[in-house]
Amino acid sequence: MSAPGPSAPGPSAPGLRERKKQRTRDALVRVALELFTTQGYERTTVDEIVEAVEVSQRTFFRYFASKEEVAFAVQRMVEEEFVRALTARPPGEGPFDAMRNAVLAAWDGVGDAIDEVVPVDLYLRTFFMIESTPALLAVHLRRSSELEETIARVVARREGLDVDADPRPRIAVAAFSGVMRVTGQMWGKGPDRTLEGIRALTEWYLDHLGPALSLHWREPLPRR
Amino acid sequence: MSAPGPSAPGPSAPGLRERKKQRTRDALVRVALELFTTQGYERTTVDEIVEAVEVSQRTFFRYFASKEEVAFAVQRMVEEEFVRALTARPPGEGPFDAMRNAVLAAWDGVGDAIDEVVPVDLYLRTFFMIESTPALLAVHLRRSSELEETIARVVARREGLDVDADPRPRIAVAAFSGVMRVTGQMWGKGPDRTLEGIRALTEWYLDHLGPALSLHWREPLPRR
């Protein structure tokens, strides 16, 4: 896993083997997303992808557990960025404000990181493709709900609550995520399909839920 | 589709052909759910199902577009019951109360209807299986989000709003559905895996969101 070579190769020199792997992986992602967004997900076969990258099909499935997974490679980066941003929010912020600010910070921060793998433009087209491909939308929603669990635990820790005893963290996160999901859908349908567009839409939609949910927190749980 | 026979066969006599089809379909659902819940979804092949029902695989795929779809046959009935219940709520009720009462009414009303196809016990085990099978969970969430769109439109009509101009119906429904989803997950993890259990849990969880969301409605939209 770690254990760098003898002459202390910094974090930027992971050895030839590692770099080769990274290049293959990135190439697979780039080619796959390019094909998906131009021809459509269903009409693109794994064989097409591996042919363009010149690896065997077996190799593709060593990097990605499924054809679906490769479509979410970039998505994953954004999610990780969001969780990082949320964890870094000042403890004074209420849970809703923290989530809201973390989302906005994530939208601001990932632009550059994404570019190292695929052009931002391709990322946005991928986002749109996921929303409009039933099979991928399903996976996207499952991934989102897994992310919700992570977020709920972060929020609970911030508030000093136990996720399993107190339903409020999960409920707040579920409501918040629901709004985020609607935002994504509306963005996909709307005309302004840019990074700024989704950022603005996020703020605009969250403004309608925020005030309602930030009340009554940190009080004892009412008896059932 | 319609056009009943000459001697006016009532709704209880749809002809031999129709009845045969219905029996085949029900048998496929029953056998499939039984196998899914005992062996697991992934470990059950379509061939096993059609073998037990003694039809060809091709016939299975004429009734269900996919192996996944058969797992949601009963789920669909519950959803339809919910939409019916929601539409039937008195106009005086606020959107949140209407949704809440419709869910509870649906839980009360479907028990009998389900029993005509599969035992309620099998339905509950199916619900649990869906929640714990990643591939099915994904589909379940997509179906839920489609249902959300339907609900949002019903809610909007009740309130005399335009879903595309006013974000509040979709947001309220998204938040509500988020809570319902968490409820389902918690029910699956909890010990009380009965119809009463999920009903009680539904009430208990919704109580935490209701007051917060039922405020400030039917007022003009604040300027952006």
Next chain:
DNA sequence: AGGCTAGTGACAGTCACTGACAATTGACAA
């Protein structure tokens, strides 16, 4: 230089799913 091992390719096989066509069987009229 040579052994070790991670990574890859080639191959065979399973399973979900589809199109095409032939066989069967209710439905309905003569």
Next chain:
DNA sequence: TTGTCAATTGTCAGTGACTGTCACTAGCCT
């Protein structure tokens, strides 16, 4: 009752995603 029509079903062949196996190639380490 019987013949015709149309709906339903079965058979067959094929595609595409995905997996296990095994031999082989190429970085890595001594």
